[in-house]
Structure formats: C-alpha cells, structure tokens
Amino acid sequence: MKRMMMGFMAGLLAANSGVTSAEVAPTAAGLSSVARPDAGAPEGGGHNCCIDHAGPGCTDPDIEACVCGEDPLCCSIPWDDVCAGIVSESCGDECVDCLTPHLTPGCNDGIIQSCVCAQDSFCCNDHWDAQCVDEIVDFGCLSVIPVNDDCAAALQIVDDGSFLFRSTDATTDGPALPPECDDGNGVAFESDIWYCYTPECSNDITVSLCGPSDFDSRLAVYEGCACPVTDDRRVVGGCSDNSGKCPVAERPEITFEAEGGTSYLIRIGGGAIPADGEGTMQITGGSAGNRLDCNGNGEFDGCDILTNFSTDCNGNRYPDECETDSGEVLMHQLPTQINGEFTDADCDICDTGQQTRAERFVLDEPKQIVAIGLWGGYFSTDSAPADDFTVIFHATDVDGLPGTELATPGFVSSRFETGVQIEGMREWLFVLALDTPMNLDAGSYFVEIYNNTAGSPDSFFWETGDLDGDHGGAGSAFDTSAPGVDWVAQDDKNLAMVLFGTPAADCDGDQRPDACQATAACCMPDETCMQLIPECCVIAGGEAQDPGTDCATFGCDSPQIIHGQGLIDQTRPHSGYIDSRRESTDGIHFDQGLREALIRFDRSVFACDQSDVTAANFVLSETGGGTPPTVDGVAYEGGDQSYVRVHWDRPITIQQWTTLRADVCSVSGTPIITLGDLGPGTDEPDRVDFGFLPADVNQDSEVGPFDLIRFRQYTNDVSDPPVGVELDYIDVNRDGSLTPFDLIAFRQLVNGVPPSTRLWAGATIGPQP
Numbered sequence: 001m002k003r004m005m006m007g008f009m010a011g012l013l014a015a016n017s018g019v020t021s022a023e024v025a026p027t028a029a030g031l032s033s034v035a036r037p038d039a040g041a042p043e044g045g046g047h048n049c050c051i052d053h054a055g056p057g058c059t060d061p062d063i064e065a066c067v068c069g070e071d072p073l074c075c076s077i078p079w080d081d082v083c084a085g086i087v088s089e090s091c092g093d094e095c096v097d098c099l100t101p102h103l104t105p106g107c108n109d110g111i112i113q114s115c116v117c118a119q120d121s122f123c124c125n126d127h128w129d130a131q132c133v134d135e136i137v138d139f140g141c142l143s144v145i146p147v148n149d150d151c152a153a154a155l156q157i158v159d160d161g162s163f164l165f166r167s168t169d170a171t172t173d174g175p176a177l178p179p180e181c182d183d184g185n186g187v188a189f190e191s192d193i194w195y196c197y198t199p200e201c202s203n204d205i206t207v208s209l210c211g212p213s214d215f216d217s218r219l220a221v222y223e224g225c226a227c228p229v230t231d232d233r234r235v236v237g238g239c240s241d242n243s244g245k246c247p248v249a250e251r252p253e254i255t256f257e258a259e260g261g262t263s264y265l266i267r268i269g270g271g272a273i274p275a276d277g278e279g280t281m282q283i284t285g286g287s288a289g290n291r292l293d294c295n296g297n298g299e300f301d302g303c304d305i306l307t308n309f310s311t312d313c314n315g316n317r318y319p320d321e322c323e324t325d326s327g328e329v330l331m332h333q334l335p336t337q338i339n340g341e342f343t344d345a346d347c348d349i350c351d352t353g354q355q356t357r358a359e360r361f362v363l364d365e366p367k368q369i370v371a372i373g374l375w376g377g378y379f380s381t382d383s384a385p386a387d388d389f390t391v392i393f394h395a396t397d398v399d400g401l402p403g404t405e406l407a408t409p410g411f412v413s414s415r416f417e418t419g420v421q422i423e424g425m426r427e428w429l430f431v432l433a434l435d436t437p438m439n440l441d442a443g444s445y446f447v448e449i450y451n452n453t454a455g456s457p458d459s460f461f462w463e464t465g466d467l468d469g470d471h472g473g474a475g476s477a478f479d480t481s482a483p484g485v486d487w488v489a490q491d492d493k494n495l496a497m498v499l500f501g502t503p504a505a506d507c508d509g510d511q512r513p514d515a516c517q518a519t520a521a522c523c524m525p526d527e528t529c530m531q532l533i534p535e536c537c538v539i540a541g542g543e544a545q546d547p548g549t550d551c552a553t554f555g556c557d558s559p560q561i562i563h564g565q566g567l568i569d570q571t572r573p574h575s576g577y578i579d580s581r582r583e584s585t586d587g588i589h590f591d592q593g594l595r596e597a598l599i600r601f602d603r604s605v606f607a608c609d610q611s612d613v614t615a616a617n618f619v620l621s622e623t624g625g626g627t628p629p630t631v632d633g634v635a636y637e638g639g640d641q642s643y644v645r646v647h648w649d650r651p652i653t654i655q656q657w658t659t660l661r662a663d664v665c666s667v668s669g670t671p672i673i674t675l676g677d678l679g680p681g682t683d684e685p686d687r688v689d690f691g692f693l694p695a696d697v698n699q700d701s702e703v704g705p706f707d708l709i710r711f712r713q714y715t716n717d718v719s720d721p722p723v724g725v726e727l728d729y730i731d732v733n734r735d736g737s738l739t740p741f742d743l744i745a746f747r748q749l750v751n752g753v754p755p756s757t758r759l760w761a762g763a764t765i766g767p768q769p
Contacts, residue, residue, distance in 0.1 A: 199286025593651025
C-alpha cells in the first residue's frame with residue numbers, strides 16, 4: 001500500500017489559504033505547497049500513558065508529571081483507566097485507539113504501538129495511518145502470547161530507540177544462563193522474548209531495561225540471531241540481572257562491543273516470580289543516520305561521526321573532511337521547503353510524462369565549476385530509490401532560455417538527509433562533484449539537471465529556492481523532454497542550488513580552508529560559526545563575513561533569545577506579556593498561572609561545559625522581592641537545541657513581574673549576550689519578562705472599562721490582540737478554547753464575585769523591569 005501525501009498537502013493549503021481540500025492536487029508542473037512541521041516525534045516505542053497497566057506512572061515523564069499533578073495516586077498505585085483518561089482530558093496528548101487511523105503518531109496501546117513501530121517506524125514518527133492498522137494483524141501484534149515469544153520469531157530491529165515490551169504469558173525456549181552470569185541470584189531465565197538487533201555502526205552498544213517495569217527482569221545478548229540458542233552459545237558483553245547502572249538498581253543493562261552489520265540476539269525474561277510482565281527496552285549507539293560513505297573508509301558517514309572518527313562541525317551529518325573540496329561559492333539559492341519541481345525522466349505521476357528543469361546563473365568573470373549542490377526528494381512514497389542524474393550546461397540564447405549545449409560532464413553524486421521532514425517526506429541534499437572542472441567565461445548560462453527513477457513508484461523533485469541576486473538569473477526553465485528541447489520560461493520560480501568553484505587554499509593541510517581560519521569563520525546566523533568552512537556556512541543559511549572581521553569583538557557566535565511576537569513558533573509567551581487570565585489563588589483553581597515558557601534562541605544552546613542545558617542554566621526573579629518560583633524542569637523542544645522549554649514549580653506571583661534569565665553558551669562555548677535590564681519595551685538578548693494581572697486583557701498594566709470592551713471585541717473577532725495569540729488573553733478558564741464560561745469567569749474577576757478572591761477592577765501592576 002502506498003502512503004500518499006495528497007491529503008496532508010491539501011489540508012495545509014486549505015488551512016493557510018481558504019482553499020478546500022477538494023480543490024488542491026499536485027500538478028505536472030510541480031508539487032503543491034507544503035509547510036515545514038515542528039521538529040521532533042516520539043521514539044520508536046512510544047509510551048504507555050494512554051493505557052492502564054500494572055505499575056505506577058508511565059513511560060513519558062512529562063505526561064506522567066502532568067497526570068500525577070492532578071491525581072497523585074497515579075504515581076503510587078497501578079496506572080488505571082482513570083489515570084489514562086486524564087492524559088487526553090488535561091495533559092495535551094491525544095490517545096487514539098490503535099484500530100483507528102489518525103493523523104498523530106502512535107496509538108493508545110503502548111505494546112501494540114511498540115510491536116508495530118519496531119518494524120515500521122513511520123507509524124510512530126509521522127502518523128498512524130491505515131497501513132499501521134493493517135500491520136497490527138500482519139505483524140501478530142494482537143496475539144495474547146507475545147509475537148516474539150519464540151526465538152525463531154524474534155522481532156527485527158535496526159534503528160536505535162525506546163521499545164515497550166510485554167512478556168506476560170510468554171513461554172521459555174532458551175537455556176539457563178552460563179555459570180559466569182550468576183551474581184548470586186541463580187541462572188534461571190524464564191518467560192523469555194526475543195529481538196534480533198542489527199546495528200549499522202561498529203560501536204559500543206547499550207541495551208538497557210532501566211525504564212519502568214513491573215517485574216524482576218533479566219537480560220542477555222548473544223552473537224548472531226540463529227535459533228535455537230544452545231547451552232554453549234556465547235553471551236556477548238555478559239548478561240545482566242541487577243546491573244547497578246540504573247536508578248532502580250535491580251534492573252539490568254548491558255554494554256557490549258558490536259560490529260556494524262552483524263546481528264545480535266537480545267533476550268528478555270525473568271529469574272524470579274513473577275518472571276514476566278511489561279517494561280521498556282532502550283537501545284543506543286548503533287544508528288548511523290547518514291548512510292553514505294563519502295570518505296570511502298567502509299563505514300557509514302553517520303557511524304564515523306558517532307564514533308568520533310570524523311568531526312561534523314556544522315551538524316549536517318556529513319563528515320567535515322568531505323566538505324573541504326568545494327571551495328569558492330559562486331551561487332547559492334537555499335531551499336524554501338515550500339515547493340518542488342518534478343525533474344525526472346520517468347515521472348510516473350506527471351501529466352506530461354518525463355520532465356526536466358534548468359536553472360540560470362551568471363558569472364561576472366571566468367570561473368571554474370567543480371561541484372553542484374541541490375536539494376530535493378522523492379514523491380510520493382518517500383522510498384529514496386537509486387539516483388541516475390544527468391547534468392548538461394547550456395549557453396543562454398537570445399530569448400533568455402537554455403540554448404547551445406556546452407557540455408555533459410561526468411560526476412560523482414552523493415546524497416544525505418538534512419533532517420527536515422516535509423509532512424513525512426524527507427528532504428535530501430545532493431552533491432554532484434564533477435570529474436573534470438567546467439571552465440566558463442563571463443556570461444549567462446543554464447545548468448540542466450534531471451534524474452531517472454525508472455522502476456520506482458516515486459518521482460524525483462528538485463526544490464525551489466530563494467534567488468541569489470548576485471549570481472542567479474531570475475526564473476528557471478521547464479521542458480517535458482529529457483534532455484530538454486522546447487524550453488518554457490518559469491519566471492516565478494528559482495531552483496535551490498549551490499555552485500562551487502575552485503577549491504579553497506589549504507596550505508597547512510589541516511583540511512580547513514585557510515580563509516576560514518583567518519576569519520575565525522564568522523558566519524551569521526549559523527550556530528557553529530567558529531568552526532565552519534565558508535561553504536558549510538552558506539549551505540546552513542549563514543553569510544560568510546569579511547576576512548578582517550574580529551568575531552569576538554562583535555559577538556557573532558554569542559546566542560541570544562529571539563523574542564518575536566509570542567506566536568506559536570516563537571518565544572512564548574513574549575517578553576512584556578501580562579497574563580490576564582484567571583487567578584490561581586481562589587482556593588478552587590490551583591496552579592493555573594504561568595508555569596512554563598518556550599524560549600527560542602537564534603542558535604543551538606548548551607551549558608558552557610558543552611553538556612545539555614539543565615535547570616541550573618535558567619534563573620527566575622520577581623519585582624516584588626519575594627521568593628520567586630524555582631526552575632524544576634528544562635528540555636529541548638522536539639530535539640531542536642535552539643528551542644528550550646523551561647518549567648517552574650509554581651505559577652508566577654500575581655501583580656508582579658517575573659524575569660526568566662538564560663545563562664547558556666553556543667556550541668563553541670561562547671556565552672549568551674548579557675546586557676542587563678534595559679527598561680520597559682526593550683527585548684533583552686538573555687531574558688524575558690512575564691507579568692500576572694487577571695483581567696488586564698488590553699495589556700496596559702491596569703484593569704478598567706477598556707478591558708471589558710477589548711474582551712468582547714476579541715471574542716467576536718472585531719479586533720486583534722495587541723500581540724501574540726488571542727487565547728492567551730481571553731481563555732479565562734484556561735481550557736484551551738473560547739466558550740461562554742470564559743465570559744462568565746471574566747465578569748467574576750472584574751467584579752470580585754466568587755470564586756474570584758477580590759475585585760480586580762482598578763488593580764494595577766508596576767512598570768516592567
């Protein structure tokens with residue numbers, strides 16, 4: 001069954017432009033516009049918070065904290081259906097039945113979810129579609145006895161991740177452990193279940209059962225996945241009962257030296273009564289990510305980076321030693337991630353059959369072209385088939401279209417994932433390194449590029465990009481033949497492409513261009529300025545600076561907060577925001593003031609020792625001089641290290657300003673810009689100010705008649721809020737929607753009618769610090 005993107009793309013267009021889904025479809029000329037989603041998705045195993053189970057708590061710490069905040073019993077007694085119900089009702093996670101296709105990843109039975117996602121990670125990383133539902137039966141995930149009860153039925157695992165498991169009612173088909181595994185608790189191994197894990201990287205692999213579990217588990221790892229397992233089978237890395245490595249000491253964990261591409265049999269069971277139950281297995285250390293081999297050493301690039309064989313200064317999962325051949329950047333048009341143009345000699349879904357594209361560029365003086373970079377992907381099943389590119393250089397004819405064919409050079413192509421997913425479809429960066437440099441005089445040219453994905457259900461598309469005003473010619477050209485003949489101008493489109501010129505000088509042989517060292521690679525706004533070679537900087541979206549620039553003087557590598565206007569994808573709430581919603585001190589509605597903020601920085605941030613940020617990197621203070629809340633939780637949002645969610649232990653104080661200050665560094669160790677308090681209305685690079693004045697919906701620091709007027713205007717779409725999101729001002733009861741109860745609650749606040757504790761009309765808040 002093919003997964004189609006049509007519906008998602010149509011829905012996004014409808015949401016953004018008022019077009020109905022029935023009116024939108026990809027055309028032969030290109031892909032419909034798609035939006036770039038927020039980063040992050042659940043790991044392969046998902047969580048068990050949506051289902052009742054034997055032990056207290058659940059396997060997602062944020063959801064667990066939310067649920068137990070409402071019902072503390074959920075963290076001390078078995079997690080029952082009441083606890084599971086709170087997840088959807090109050091904790092922002094949609095628990096949808098596994099047998100129902102839906103647009104969110106995962107489903108409400110953690111074991112079924114883990115069973116399916118171990119073999120089809122799409123279901124936990126994108127959405128739980130009809131194919132995921134079919135796979136519940138196909139993979140045997142509804143079986144009462146675990147589907148991987150027998151060694152011969154071991155579940156296959158390639159990618160690292162977190163996997164829920166259930167050994168309840170499992171039989172035993174493996175031998176007792178060897179004598180050297182006896183740590184004083186015997187060598188019995190009962191009710192075993194099996195996984196066959198094949199790491200991509202030669203590295204130290206850790207298999208851990210430290211996560212939540214409701215029985216005394218045991219763990220063993222054998223070399224090879226052949227079955228049955230006999231008494232003389234070698235146990236790699238030993239075996240584990242009470243490892244002493246876990247927060248709960250009696251849980252097992254094994255670290256062993258693995259060879260990439262070799263399979264290992266993971267066995268989970270128990271040695272005491274009960275010998276079966278539920279738990280979580282975490283595997284780390286073996287996933288490559290980038291599965292290319294640009295340096296030809298026989299290992300995936302991602303493995304070279306993971307094992308520190310190669311450096312990756314710009315974080316693009318491509319070894320730095322493979323990026324120093326590019327040299328001078330002659331043209332750079334970065335992808336917009338919103339459109340694509342089919343360019344495939346075997347376009348299965350194009351109305352006109354095969355299609356090709358050519359992009360114009362301009363040279364001010366004679367130049368050598370040594371490589372081409374472009375961005376694109378594969379529509380519609382994202383299968384990433386083998387590439388068969390063709391590159392043709394053309395002169396520009398009198399009509400401004402591709403003219404005389406100049407050369408069809410040979411090249412070596414490579415591709416790697418950028419980490420961007422456009423509604424489930426991966427974006428790739430392609431580098432075509434020419435066998436012989438292309439020497440061109442000053443003038444206007446076109447480069448024609450097309451792929452041939454014959455035999456694949458996918459068709460290749462080349463992304464549109466932002467125009468390079470210096471060396472890019474406005475507009476691309478389009479033809480339905482390959483190679484192109486009858487070109488048609490596409491004046492409104494530019495294709496995402498980088499042209500690399502003569503390799504940069506490297507006199508000291510350290511595989512970094514000398515110019516990069518001379519400038520300290522000052523490059524804004526990329527996050528790793530101090531290590532970037534110029535072309536990495538451009539690909540990453542930055543702008544290489546003048547060689548005489550002193551980066552330290554201008555602090556170009558210092559992080560700072562991007563304040564924005566408090567919209568969903570910005571720092572939220574924004575600096576200067578006054579929380580006008582219901583008080584949390586009325587004896588009924590506790591803990592309903594601001595208790596967290598999502599801070600967006602202009603680059604990835606870390607503690608200054610290069611570890612991940614923690615609560616120690618953020619400080620709260622209040623204008624009233626009282627004891628401020630305490631930061632008790634910090635996490636990167638969706639794996640993006642430039643977004644940090646900061647949580648504190650109680651709501652901010654009413655009628656006071658609370659300042660959240662960040663003490664963080666860039667990846668190169670440069671501290672955040674700290675300018676101190678600059679006064680009201682000034683966005684400071686290292687801090688954000690929040691106030692709490694119930695009923696101040698117009699944000700003027702006092703509650704008066706205009707607040708009632710503005711409230712009515714906002715609720716009737718007559719006026720927009722001063723900044724940010726309407727619900728931040730008018731969702732008085734904080735339930736995530738606007739209802740008549742909000743108007744009732746607002747009138748109660750203004751008039752001091754219970755459950756409001758006081759008359760808020762006439763109340764004020766001091767000046768913003």
